[in-house]
Amino acid sequence: QSQQLRNPPQQSHPHGTPQKRSPSPSHRPQIQTEDEPVYVLTLLTDKPHHDRMTALRKQYFPKHLNKLEAHLTLFHALPGSKLDSTVIPTILSVARRTAPFKLRANKVMRMKRGLGIALAKTQGADQTKDVHAQLRDAWSQDGQRWLSEQDRGGLGHVHYTIMNKVDDVEDVERAQEEVEESFKGDVGVAEGLVLFRYDRGFWRWERKFEFGGEAPSVTLCSRRKWFCADRNTSLKRDISTKGRLFAFWRILHAVQSMHATESRALSLEKQQTTMQILKDLAPLAAWPDDFKMEQYALWSSLTEQQRQLLRNAGALQGLPLIDKMSREDLVRMFVKMSSLVDESIDTQPDTGQQSFCSMPKAYPPSTTPAAELSRLALSGLRLGSRHAGKVLIVRTIGHPKSNGGVESTVKDEFGSVAQLAIYNTDRLLKTDELLPADAVFALKGPYFEVTLGSACLRVDHPSDLVRIHPGNTLMPEDLQPGPADLGKTPEDCKREGNLAFVAKRYPAAENAYSQGLMTCSEHDDKMRCDLYRNRALANLFLRRYDRALKDAKHSITCQDEKLYHSNDDPRIASDAKAWYRAGQAAYGLCIWMDARKYFERARALCGKAEREDVERQLERTAARIAEVDHAAYDFEAMSRSASKVYNRLDHASHIKHVEKGDTGDRGRGLFAKKDFKSGDLIICEKAFCTAHSDEEGQRTVAFHNINTGSTARGIQTSLLYNIVQKLLHNSSVATPFFDLYDGGYSPQCKARMVDGVAAVDTFQTEAILEHNSFGFNGRISENLSASDIKKHQAAGNRSTGIWITASYMNHACDGNATRAFLGDMMLVHATKDIAKGQEILIPYLTPAMDHAVISARLQRQWGFTCHCAICTAETKGSQTQREKRTALVKKADEMLSQHVPDLIGLPNAIVVAKFEELYSQLKDTYDPRVFATAPRVALVQVGKWLCQSCWNYWDPVKLAETAVRVLRDAGYGITIVDQQLQVDYTHCMIGNGAVDGSIYAWTAYSRQGKRELAEQFKTLGKQLYFATRGTMEGLPRGMISGSESD
Structure with a gap:
């Protein structure tokens, strides 16, 4: 939005510029x-x-x-x-x-x-x-x-x-x-x-x-965890003196005022005063007393205060941290803060907790190996600065805690201590797997963030944090592990890794195998291959398919089967496992042809006991190849396979008949490479990545992006985490993702491999998601139990994801295609005939009765104005007509909510008459010259209500007339001559109105005995139903069996 009231710059907004205006x-x-x-x-x-x-x-x-x-x-x-x-x-x-x-x-x-x-x-x-x-x-x-x-x-x-x-x-x-x-x-x-x-x-x-926000719970810790508020509860904490929370507000205002008035670097005295104020905030905020406030109000108020502090922190940028905490004090405060967070969850285990974090000003990830960077000590850090070209080596102290990010206390080789927070981490891993105690890390280009409590090392790009193993030349002498770790042999590391793998501690297993490879002799081929092969398996469980494929190939001893000494050569069984794991990795990367080749190599080497499993993998791979080439999907089986809410389905993408291209005025778009008829499947695409609300667990996170002013919560942040981790360890899939529209993000940074992972720009990733992610409702399968369905509906579960190819589809309210979801598969069907070379358009939002509402949402969420036939027609006509239609739409909303159609009883005749009068009045607001072919959106829902009343009154003649009218109001050109149905889809909008209209028409003509015409409406209804849902589940049984009485 460009409206100045939304995000008003201090100098450009009329109210932001000083204006002489005193209150009376x-x-x-x-x-x-x-x-x-x-x-x-x-x-x-x-x-x-x-x-x-x-x-x-x-x-x-x-x-x-x-x-x-x-x-x-x-x-x-x-x-x-x-x-x-x-x-x-x-x-x-x-x-x-x-x-x-x-x-x-x-x-x-x-x-x-x-x-x-x-x-x-x-x-x-x-x-x-x-x-x-x-x-x-x-x-x-x-x-x-x-x-x-x-x-x-x-x-x-x-x-x-x-x-x-x-x-x-x-x-x-x-x-x-x-x-x-x-x-x-x-x-x-x-x-x-x-x-x-x-x-x-x-x-x-x-x-x-x-207006209209949700009411999540909040955590603000050290940097952001000083206040904890669980859902549906008031804030209750212990504090020694009443009124200290208000002192907290006064101190925070003092800091803001000081920063707002000081445009130059602070003097030494002011530096010390400011840092003491910031330090004083911690005890005041960590132990509030007898303070009850509606929890959302507290969350939002603290959030705004923190945003203001972050905006004003520039006054401290480049200054050293003068008032440093001792190691004992820092660890003690960290443990106390962590215990408060744990207590808040323990008291409300079912409601969970939400953490709030702010993303700093965007900066690129380091693309230089850690070994080539200049060393830096904690004492050399400057507040609010990113130290590009530098590397900081630290060891973790104690156990980490999760609170928005993963936080721990660290020390450097000189004994200085600081707090470390890493963000955008793998949510499937535990905190002690991400920042294990007594582990040594290299922080590339460390960012020293000003926080409410003091300052904190912050890592936004996970690739900037590199684990340093014993023996690495980067390891400082004073941070070296004890003799027990230094004396580990490759056999010890393999044994340790195997134990961790059995315990399902896959990161620890991967780390142990990596440490073993660093100490393994280049002449010990067997041990080296064992370690690579085992690490490949650990990486498969961690979904790091690129690395798993690379490790599996490294573990193969003989590329040529003729080089084996005999059929009993022990290398055969080992290589069979390696080829099998290579096939699994290629399958995870959707490289189907390579996966088939690797599985075939495994089949040639494996024994009888393993062959059945390999054959099963080959069958799966063959099915994926058929889906890619021929769209060989069994949609009913696909629908049945979604036995769990938001299930991630095992299918491949069929996108071979579309291509991206330049639209001229709308950037890039998606175009047809062949002709499509109405109802044809255009693409069936598997999500690049998804996130689901029922996977959030006890802690969810809200991120405020100061670069855009937007705030992402829950599954939006989960999707960011999931994609960052996928790109971090699977650089082969990064190119198509980073080719998506990012709103002009700068600077551009290619995800090149460095220090074993891809240097992924988290801020660019977030920018791409903001413009390309889809929110969707996971379909509830009929296979779910009643209790599962009830739980799902009560939770209001939603999902979000990104589909690379589908992201190129542009919007039109009367588009020529529509999308549906089966699990994480997006199905796009043509709703009109599409010629080769024509752009494929979908409605981002379903057209609503009140056109102004949809227009406002399109502008607010995507920043554009739609000029499709519906929007063009809606803006024409007289102002009087539009105002009258707006008033009648409001009346229609009220009547539809008050008089929900009863599927059994007869509606009140007076009410029916009111709806018929309302329909007539609404129709009069549509100029027949302007809406000769364009959909008359406001009439559709009223028409559907009238269809149900005709159905209840058992009036098939009137029902047929009303149902056909609904289809015409939805933009379908319906012509009936001698019981032959002709449908012109040129100006149609697809949705429940069209689906219901065709079903009502089928029912009406069946009751009249016009079977041939009824069958044609039945075919239309099934086509529209499948296009909008991707499955026939929920369709009236008679539409499938052929019996109208069903």
């Missing part, structure tokens, strides 16, 4: 001091509506006095002393439970010295007053009277002021006549609230609060 005396609250800041709260609206109302204000407001854009004010003077303790938490709480609502500014009202445009009572005014009342009541409890006299009262007329401070009555009257003549109203969406601050007579933008 009647607006003043009961402030404590004369210089206490005062705040004003307004409504946040969508940009198009905001711009139109601002243009009207600029036209009539005296130009020499107009310093502001159009605004709707709720509170005029909120005291700064109540900001953090009461004002912000309450606003956040109300905003969270308030959904965005439509508003209509339509009534010109005369003011004392000007004009206003009031909101319609039921379209914005009542909702705004309700928000105001909730806030006012919360701030007026227990007899508190810190609100101004005006703010304690009601809102009166909720209005935009478009003219004010005009003393000439004739000028006001003339302007009123012009506005009443030309202004016919304007519709918008209220999306949240905006807080402004009075500063010595000026009005400055402070922050925004969007």
Whole structure:
């Protein structure tokens, strides 16, 4: 969005630039001091509506006095002393439970010295007053009277002021006549609230609060874990003195104020003062006392405070950390913080905990081997800086904890200590597998982050953290392990790795095998091959297929079978295992032809006991090759195989008949390499990577990206982690992923191999996901038990993923294709005939009854305006028609929610008559010249309701007419001549309306005895149903068996 109210730069927003505007005396609250800041709260609206109302204000407001854009004010003077303790938490709480609502500014009202445009009572005014009342009541409890006299009262007329401070009555009257003549109203969406601050007579933008957020639990630890709030509970912690939490807020404001006013490097005295303030925050925040606050409000408020601190941390950049903690103090604080986190989970094991973290300003990963970088000690680190070209060698102390990232305490060879946090790690691994105790790591280009507690080493790119094994030349003398580790033989390492593998500690097994290879003699071929082969198996379980394939090939002793000494040569059995593991790795990489070749080599060498398993792998591989070449899918079997929610299916992608290309005005797109008929399968693509909410476990994470201003939660962050790990260890699949659109991210960094892994830019990865990931609902299989289905539905489980080829499909509301999901397989079917070379388009969002809602979402989420036939038609016609349609759509929403169709009983005849009248009124708002072929979206749902009423009344003639009308309203050109159905798909939109319309038509004509025509509608219904769902599950049995009575 380009609207300045959303992410207003301090210098460009009209409210952000100092403007002379003092509050009137009647607006003043009961402030404590004369210089206490005062705040004003307004409504946040969508940009198009905001711009139109601002243009009207600029036209009539005296130009020499107009310093502001159009605004709707709720509170005029909120005291700064109540900001953090009461004002912000309450606003956040109300905003969270308030959904965005439509508003209509339509009534010109005369003011004392000007004009206003009031909101319609039921379209914005009542909702705004309700928000105001909730806030006012919360701030007026227990007899508190810190609100101004005006703010304690009601809102009166909720209005935009478009003219004010005009003393000439004739000028006001003339302007009123012009506005009443030309202004016919304007519709918008209220999306949240905006807080402004009075500063010595000026009005400055402070922050925004969007409507409709969720209510997750929160963790903020050392860097971010000082407050823990479990879902559905109030915050309860121990603190020695009441009121210390408020001291925390005051200290944090002091730091912010200091940073905001200091643009140059701080003096030594100020450095020490600032760092002491930051250090003081830890005990204040770690042990709060008797403080109860609605948990989402606390989470959001702390989040915003932390964002502000991160933005202002530049004042400390480049400075050394003066007030360092001792090793004992740091470890003690780390253990205490960790225990608080564990306690919060133990007290609410079913609700879990959410951690919040902020992504720093983007920086690229190191692409230089650790051995070629210059050494750096902890004492040489500078705050807020990334030390490019440097490497820091540290050893972990104690056991790590997971809290957003994985955190531990580390020391360098000189005995200095610091806290280390790594992000975007493998969620399948335990914390002590990621940062095991007493392990030595090389941090490439270490980033020393300013935090609320002091400072912390931060690793955002996992490739920047390299495990250093004993014997490595990078290992400092003072960090060398004890004699027991240094004296390990390759046999010891192999034995240790095997024990770890049996215990399913695969990272430990991989590490042991790697250590054994470092000490193994180049002349000991058998041991070296054993270690490679075993490491290949460990990497298979870790899904590191590139490395597994490489290790498996390294472990093969004889490439030519003729070189074996005899049929009893012990190398045969070992090589059979190696070829088999190579086949498994190639299969995991979707390199099907290579997988078949490797499995065939294994089959030629293996014994009878192993041959059955190898044959099974060859059958699987042959099935994948058939899917790639011929789309040889058994969709019903595929559907049955999804016996678990969000199952990852074992299938290959069929994408051979499409190609990416240049669209001209929309960047790249996906194009057909052959002709497709309506209903044809275009692609069936397996997800590159997915994440599912039921895999989140007890801890979920929210990441705020300061580079984009967006916040990702739950499965969105899980998808980022999963993809980073996949790319990190499987560089062969990185090229197609990084070729996707990333929004112009810079600098570009190729995922080259360095220090055994791919140097993956996490920030670029996140940018690609922001523009290309798909959210989807996993289909609930009929094979699930009733309890599983109930659990799934109660959890509101959702999934997200990325499909490389499908990501190139552009949007059109009336697209020529639609997508469906079976597990992690995306099925794209043609909804219209598509010629070779034509672009394939899908609707990102299903067209809704209210076109303005869809347009706003497309602009907000993807930043573009759709110009398809539906959108073009919706914007044509008179303003009066559009306003009337908007009002009728709201009425339709209310009626549809109040009168849910009963599949058995007869609907009330009066209600049916009201729906028929509503349908007629809605139809009149569509200009037949404009909508001659374009879908009339608002009619479809009302038409479906009328179909059900005809079905209940057993009126097949009227049902047939109504069902065909639904199809035509959905854009299908339906022609029936002599019981022959002809369908023109040129302008159709696919969705439940079309599916239901065809099923109702089949039922109606079957009841009339017109079997031939009924069969044609049945075929249409099955085609549309399969295209939208990818399976026939859930289709009325009669559509399959042929009996309408079923």
